[in-house]
Amino acid sequence: MSDDNLFDRALVRLEEAANHLKIDQDVIEKLKYPRETTKTRLLIRMDDGSRKSFLAWRCRYDDTRGPTKGGIRFHPDSNIEEVETLAFWMTFKCAVMNLPYGGGKGAVRVDPRALSRSELERLSRAYVQAFATTIGPDRDIPAPDVYTNAMIMGWMADEYNQITGSVSPAVITGKPIALGGSLGRNDATARGGFYLVRHLAEELGLEENHTVAIQGFGNAGQYYAALAAADNNKVVAVSDSTGAIHKPDGLDVDKLIAAKTAGRCIADLADALGARAISPDQLLAVEADLLVPAALEDMITRANAGSIRAKVVLELANGPVTPEADTILNDRGVIVLPDILANAGGVTVSYFEWVQNRQGYYWDLEEIHSRLKKTMEREGRAIWTIGRERNVSARSAAYIHALGRLATAIEAHGTQPFFAG
Ligand code: NAD
Numbered sequence: 001m002s003d004d005n006l007f008d009r010a011l012v013r014l015e016e017a018a019n020h021l022k023i024d025q026d027v028i029e030k031l032k033y034p035r036e037t038t039k040t041r042l043l044i045r046m047d048d049g050s051r052k053s054f055l056a057w058r059c060r061y062d063d064t065r066g067p068t069k070g071g072i073r074f075h076p077d078s079n080i081e082e083v084e085t086l087a088f089w090m091t092f093k094c095a096v097m098n099l100p101y102g103g104g105k106g107a108v109r110v111d112p113r114a115l116s117r118s119e120l121e122r123l124s125r126a127y128v129q130a131f132a133t134t135i136g137p138d139r140d141i142p143a144p145d146v147y148t149n150a151m152i153m154g155w156m157a158d159e160y161n162q163i164t165g166s167v168s169p170a171v172i173t174g175k176p177i178a179l180g181g182s183l184g185r186n187d188a189t190a191r192g193g194f195y196l197v198r199h200l201a202e203e204l205g206l207e208e209n210h211t212v213a214i215q216g217f218g219n220a221g222q223y224y225a226a227l228a229a230a231d232n233n234k235v236v237a238v239s240d241s242t243g244a245i246h247k248p249d250g251l252d253v254d255k256l257i258a259a260k261t262a263g264r265c266i267a268d269l270a271d272a273l274g275a276r277a278i279s280p281d282q283l284l285a286v287e288a289d290l291l292v293p294a295a296l297e298d299m300i301t302r303a304n305a306g307s308i309r310a311k312v313v314l315e316l317a318n319g320p321v322t323p324e325a326d327t328i329l330n331d332r333g334v335i336v337l338p339d340i341l342a343n344a345g346g347v348t349v350s351y352f353e354w355v356q357n358r359q360g361y362y363w364d365l366e367e368i369h370s371r372l373k374k375t376m377e378r379e380g381r382a383i384w385t386i387g388r389e390r391n392v393s394a395r396s397a398a399y400i401h402a403l404g405r406l407a408t409a410i411e412a413h414g415t416q417p418f419f420a421g
Contacts, residue, residue, distance in 0.1 A: 006085045006297070009323055013092075017399035020390060023407040024415040031091070031406060034061045034084045038134060042108065042126040047116050054123065058106040058131045060140050061087035064409045067138055068104030069094055069347060071145025071174075072127065072156075078107035086145075089318060090347070093340040095402035097379055099351045104140050106131070112147045124152045128159040135160065137170035137358070143350050144174040146296075154179045170357035173350035182353035184368035185346075190223030190294075191369070192345015193314050195376040196337060197290065198231070200384055204312045204335055206289055211250075213237040213288035213310065215280070216295025217266055220316040220343065222257050224292055229253040237278070237286045241295075243267030244283040247275035284308050293320035300325045308334060315339040330393050338395035340402065341383055348375050 011032055018028055037059040046052050057080055060068040070090040073083075083105050091103025108127060112120055134140055144153055153175045160171045169180030177183065184191070197206065212228050214221045217240045225235045234250035242265035245251070251273055259269055270277040284291065284304050291310035293299055297319040300308070305325035313329065313336045315321065321329065321336060329336055349372060356362050363371075379401070387397035 005081055006319070007081050007088070010085045010088050012323065013395075013399045014403065016396060017403040020392070020396070020400045021404060021407060023403070024411055024417070026415055027403075027407045027410045030064070030410050031062060031403075034059050034087060035063065036060045036134075037080060037084055037087075038131065039080065040130045042123060042130055044119065044122040044126050046119055055109040056107065056127055056130060057083045058134050058140070058142075059083045059087040059104055060134065061103040061105075062091045062406070063102035063139075064406065065095060065102055066100035067102065067136075068140040069099070069101040069143070069350070070104035070106070071143045072106040072108070072148050072152075073145040074108050074110050074112040074123075074147040074152075076109060076111040078109045083107045086318065089340060091406070092399060092402040093344050093347055095405045096340050096383070096398055097344045097348050097351075097375060098405065099347065101141075101347075101351065104142070105145075106142055107145075120152070121155050124148075124155045125159040128156045129163070132160065132163045135171060137168050137354070141170070141350075141354060142172050143347070150174055150176045150181060153181075170354050173353040175353070180353070180357050182349055182356055182368060183363070183365045184372070185349045185353060186219075187223035187227070188349035188368075188372060189220045189316060189343050189346035190227060192348060192372055192376045193220075193224060193292070193316050193337075193342045194227040194231070195345070195373045196342060196380045197312070197314060199377045199380055200337075203384060206312060209233055210289035211236045211287070212290045212292060213283055213286050214292045214294055215239050215244075215283055215299060215320075216293065216317060217256070217260060218294065220346075221292065221294035222260065224294060224314075224316060225253045226257060233290075236288050237283050238266060239280050239283045239295075240266040244278045244280050245270045245273065245275040246278045246283070246286050247273065248287065251275060281307070290314060293317045295320065298322050300329075302328065305329055306332075308332075310334065312337065315342045318343065326393075326395065336393065336395055338398045341380060341394070341398045344379075345372055345376060348372055 041053045043053045087103050087105035094101040157172045175181040209232050211234045217238045237246040285307040290312050292314045294316040300321040302324040305328040318339050383397045
């Protein structure tokens with residue numbers, strides 16, 4: 001792992017992309033700092049009558065292209081640096097997909113599993129009370145992230161409505177369908193990655209019935225497995241935080257998902273699925289055409305990147321590959337489809353939710369899928385072409401693509417030569 005902090009590492013991508021474009025220095029000056037990060041403490045009443053306070057943040061990184069957009073994470077390790085880095089990535093992700101949004105992110109430092117349901121509801125509502133003037137359908141639009149879900153989004157939207165005295169479902173996305181959520185949001189992240197891989201399959205050297213290994217069998221990982229298996233591909237290995245299993249002739253994905261839904265851990269499923277239990281690091285080294293990291297940040301590092309045998313890595317997780325590992329993979333000819341493109345299906349369908357909320361007219365699932373597919377294919381193709389033309393990795397191409405759009409917007413307010421001239 002790199003010694004640099006997460007944010008400094010993220011900024012390296014900005015500098016690299018800037019070297020490929022003729023952009024005004026104003027653009028870098030604007031994008032190298034978050035516009036606004038607010039820190040507060042949420043004080044809530046616990047079930048035993050005591051009061052407890054939790055650190056919370058909301059970062060609006062850049063709003064040149066539109067209201068800021070980004071999830072809220074509830075995690076015991078959350079910190080300001082992570083929030084600002086995730087908000088930076090959201091800025092680029094929204095630009096990659098040409099969504100009319102800037103980037104934002106929020107977090108509460110808490111282990112939500114240690115809270116009762118009522119405490120969790122009070123904490124979620126307290127977050128909105130604290131940030132009621134930061135968020136808003138035209139200002140900053142949160143969504144779920146790690147350890148937050150649709151019900152939490154529903155509580156938060158309700159709290160916002162009570163504070164403002166009106167009903168504004170567009171203030172937050174990822175809500176339950178009955179409260180203005182969009183069809184197709186559940187599997188949007190995985191589905192976006194799946195459409196991308198299918199569209200570029202020939203260029204990626206992936207046959208129709210390729211093999212897949214998935215690290216992290218949560219929301220994104222499970223939906224990816226289901227889509228890949230339904231498309232005649234073989235899911236040969238999966239892992240979660242408890243362990244990993246491997247079956248070279250393909251795992252029964254339906255059984256696997258049913259067992260996970262019933263609360264079983266991957267580590268306990270080897271026998272039931274006729275698979276071999278392996279270590280989480282061995283999962284990275286199994287024979288598979290496609291490796292899908294869908295767990296957390298910094299999972300593929302200098303220490304294990306050399307063992308990866310896949311031809312292609314699809315980053316459904318945010319930041320799963322460290323910069324050193326990225327270089328190793330590039331040098332070895334492994335194609336990495338970067339997070340800001342590969343997992344952007346989630347924010348894209350969040351955008352569709354916001355649009356539907358604002359127009360008060362809701363689309364059917366077919367319409368959502370077809371719009372998502374079109375967007376993933378359009379931006380994926382554009383990035384692939386930039387990569388070929390400039391002889392750079394898909395990651396660099398994605399940053400160049402996004403920075404081009406951000407620069408055009410920032411420069412539209414006037415540049416240094418304009419004002420000095
Ligand atoms: P999740 O909590 O549902 O799933 C994460 C999974 O990773 C869990 O199964 C967990 O057991 C597993 N895991 C944790 N540590 C692991 C380890 N060391 N080895 C193997 N597995 C491990 O979360 P999710 O919503 O699926 O998100 C996963 C990643 O995708 C995150 O990086 C998230 O930011 C990113 N992402 C998710 C969405 C979305 O819409 N869900 C959108 C964009 C990006």
